[in-house]
Amino acid sequence: xxxxxxxxxPQEWIKVPVRKHHIVWHAPGFxxxxxxxxxxxxxxxxxxxxxxxxKLKTATPWVIDRDGxxxxxxxxxxxxxxxxxxxxxxxxxxxxxxVVDRMSIGIDIANELDLVEKDxxxxxxxxxxxxxxxTGPTFQKSYxxxxxWADLDPEQVDSLIELTLDxxxxxxxxxxxxxxxNFDHALWEYATILRHCNVNPRVRDLPLxxxxxxxxxxxxxxxxxx
Numbered sequence: 407x408x409x410x411x412x413x414x415x416p417q418e419w420i421k422v423p424v425r426k427h428h429i430v431w432h433a434p435g436f437x438x439x440x441x442x443x444x445x446x447x448x449x450x451x452x453x454x455x456x457x458x459x460x461k462l463k464t465a466t467p468w469v470i471d472r473d474g475x476x477x478x479x480x481x482x483x484x485x486x487x488x489x490x491x492x493x494x495x496x497x498x499x500x501x502x503x504x505v506v507d508r509m510s511i512g513i514d515i516a517n518e519l520d521l522v523e524k525d526x527x528x529x530x531x532x533x534x535x536x537x538x539x540x541t542g543p544t545f546q547k548s549y550x551x552x553x554x555w556a557d558l559d560p561e562q563v564d565s566l567i568e569l570t571l572d573x574x575x576x577x578x579x580x581x582x583x584x585x586x587x588n589f590d591h592a593l594w595e596y597a598t599i600l601r602h603c604n605v606n607p608r609v610r611d612l613p614l615x616x617x618x619x620x621x622x623x624x625x626x627x628x629x630x631x632x
Contacts, residue, residue: 415458426573431602
């Protein structure tokens, strides 16, 4: 697992160490090298630079690129807002009070997420333009009003598993992964490794292809749910 230090500015996360109880996987749906624009690939550093424009300190301490490279952005004993669950503000956006953000380590996985298919080609985020064609692996799954998804790459799944197990070991977390895609508040008590869609009903990240779940189980992580 290759780790690259990419430190955020001090004001972009909350420097208060908190005991962690969960790991939460994200796929924020940004452009990677699988969707080049005018020949230029999307990059993880470009995505991370967008965090500074959030009203809250929104970030995760880890981001995994498609080639398996892991970016470390701040100490994962500290925290930032990464779940966006809780209070609905007058502008209609949902803001967390930070309770579950504090106790969980967020891991972002570089991925375009939801895709639209047209004439055998795929486009992320509903933007059907020749300059926005997605060229990576896909899989089909009907989930939260979408049918096609950008698949993960094997290298990043390997890094995701290794990093997750390391986070669990350092925080004395028993690694239990919930494989279902549904949202339920009770899942915080049911499993220790969750995805953003399990804890926030308004998001689409992260449905998984079957081979990913098989790799998770093969790594010795207990898999529960349907």
